[in-house]
Amino acid sequence: MSRTDRLFDVIQILRDGRLHxxxxxxxxxxxxxxxIWRDVTTLMASGLPVEGERGVGYILRAPITLPPMLLSAQELDALREGLRLAARAPDAPLARAARKLAKRIAAVTPAPQSDPDQLFGVSGRSENRAPKHLPPLRRAIKARERVTVSYLDPRGFESHRDVCPLALDREGRIATLVSYCEARAGFRVFRMDRIIAVAATGERFSLPQGAGLAEYRAALAKD
Structure with a gap:
């Protein structure tokens, strides 16, 4: 058995969410x-949510595979279009992941009618330079950690706010950070091109009722 096949089998064993x-x-x-110790260490280093230690056992804390799906032609086109946009995102790690995923999908799906490189956006070119604070914001959103945002308002005045980051969004061609401000008890949206710096506080946050991303989306839909 090759090491690649064995790593896949280790993942399959851990997929049930139990301690092994x-x-x-x-x-x-x-x-x-x-x-097995070496293989699990490799999986952990690759970023998979495997936890545990020698003498105790190992567990997979989150699912990492999708169930088999049959996609219609329109659904497949939608998936390709989404990957194309993600591959051109100013967030370099996200763009690389989108290009890698596009190639994997291209290997197991019918060839598109147009140029696959154009459709999947695998050229690697970005429309904008990646702001250095995009990756830490993405990490904070996943970890639900409070951050301090240094921001320039339209008049050029600088402010510093502790916020709970909820999502990276886009309004037209403008990338934004959706957050909840505990001090003002309300949602705040920051333009990414006006954020000067982002500092991690190391503090996890818990949102009050009605202050989640779903509520923000619902309020936005009513406007």
Whole structure:
């Protein structure tokens, strides 16, 4: 068995969300316990949500695969278009991930009628330079951690606010940060091109009732 195949099998074992001992996995895959240790370390280093330690066991904290799906032609076109836009995003890590995913999807789906490179946006070119604070904002949103945003208003005055980041959004061609401001008890939207800096506080936040992203979307739809 190749190492790639074995890593895939380790993931399949962990997919049930239960705690698995390295010795049990080694027996199932007919390898040594040390091999399982090395494989799990590789999976952790690659960013997969695997937790645990030697002598205790390992568990996958979040699903990492999608169930099999049959997509219509229109749904496949929508997926390709979304990846094309993501591949041109100013967030460099996100754009790289979109291009990688586009190539994987292209390998298992019918060829598009137009130029696949054009459709999937795999050229790697970006419309804008990536602001250096985009990746830390994405990490803070996933971790639900409060951040301090340094911001220039339309008049050029600088302010500093502690906010709970909810989502990275786009209004037309303008990228925005949707957040909840606890001090003002309301939603705040910042233009990304006016954000000077983002500082992590290391503090996790818990939103009050009615202050989530779903409520923001609903309020926006009513306007």
């Amino acid at each position: 001992r390295a010795s049990d996995m080694a027996q199932r895959l007919d390898v040594s316990v040390r091999t």
